[in-house]
Amino acid sequence: MGSGGAGTGDKVTISEIARQAGVSVPTVSRVVNGRSDVSPQTRARVEDLLIRHGYRKRPAAPGTRAALLDLVFDDLESPWAVEIIRGVEEVAHAAGVGTVVSAVHGRSGDARAWMRNLRARASDGVVLVTSALEPTLHEELRILGVPLVVVDPAGSPALDAPTIGAANRAGGLAATEHLLSLGHRRIGLIAGPPRLLCSRARLDGYRAALEGSGLPVDASLVVPGDFRPESGFTACDTLLDLPEPPTALFAASDRMALGAIEALRRRGLRVPQDMSVVGFDDLPEVRWSAPPLTTVRRPLADMGRLAVRTVLRLTRDEQPDSPRVELGTELMLRASTAPLA
Structure with a gap:
């Protein structure tokens, strides 16, 4: 077909797309090249035809396109x-x-x-x-x-x-088992967004570690977050307000762990003397936090x-x-x- 062909398959030309859409060839070209000077209705009609025909912009001659x-x-x-x-x-x-x-x-x-x-x-x-x-x-x-x-x-x-x-469940299991090995029995979890597979897997690891030690999973010790420091701060406050607060925290992200450490600091509590904290990700900055953060390294x-x-x-x-x-x-x-x- 002609020079406006459909890339790898040459299934359709720009001229044919223009004919079916009832517009000019330059209009189709503007849509293909992401130009803004096309009405929304025309753009939608042309894009629908481009998708239906599997059109891809033809690359430049061999050796000229990165x-x-x-x-x-x-x-x-x-x-x-x-x-x-x-x-x-x-x-x-x-x-x-x-x-x-x-x-x-x-x-x-x-x-x-x-x-x-x-x-x-x-x-x-x-x-x-x-x-x-x-x-x-x-x-x-x-x-x-x-x-x-x-x-x-x-x-x-x-x-x-x-x-x-990444092996998120194994990471959640290792973090919680580490806290159990230090003698902690009331371990709070600041969980990630439940819509994400990684969040659910880390929660599964936490539960599996507790159950493997013969401990019940206390729903009041699991507080959701969104991986941001602010949610770690708020979730830590919620856990500290419990009648029997946890003695250790597993935060499902480093950023939430840092937020939790700030919440503890503002209450005059020390890490790890008053509360042990484990994060998840091993971001570069947590090696320099005060104190340096125990965490699960995810090979990002x-x-x-x-x-x-x-x-x-x-x-x-x-x-x-x-x-x-x-x-x-x-x-x-x-x-x-x-x-x-």
């Missing part, structure tokens, strides 16, 4: 996102591949705008981190033939997308590295060794935990 990967987060507020970006960039740079970083903030409009931009720049692959795209967007990626790898899946992963996660940079290697294999029509990979977690012992006084 390979690109899209790295998509739900948000970029957390320091752990930087760790994943570090791993992604290391492997992508070595492979001569550019990286486009986006955040969709869980909003449908942001995700659709990202999809338009991805189609316009003809990205070679997508690494999706702790985010859940709508099923229709997953289908659009499939139609476009864009390889997808999901890192730390938020919910049940797409059946045709490889996933890379390694997850990013493996995600890029997997996407690059998919772009070469090679299948990954396993569609579901869980990298190991490790308990990092520091000064924020101590035997029960």
